[in-house]
Amino acid sequence: MSVSDKVRSPCVSVCALDENDVCIGCHRTGDEILRWTQMTNDERREVLRLVAKREEKVAL
Template sequence: MSGRSKRVASPCVSVCALDENDVCIGCHRTGDEILHWTRLDDDQRRDVLRKVSEREQRSII
């Protein structure tokens, strides 16, 4: 096995449109989170994914 592990994957689902709160209706990331995703390390990406999960749960209610 290689010493390099796979990066945390983007939650993008190719439904790209920001709502009135600057949150994507597809992946639930903010515009800034989308913009900076490629520069985030894996810990930062996991933090974004936790926030995405929270936003997604709130949008279901």
């Protein structure tokens, strides 16, 4: 698998975890951030699905 085939990180270089251990920049948990490089593309897609839900909550 080439680098271009991998699901890209949602990191936006605004790195700070809130009181719920969720990054205020990319909306991943601390654990998701730490494990990102070892995840499969399917696992990464699932994280991105969860990130989208977390972003929706913040927007409300």
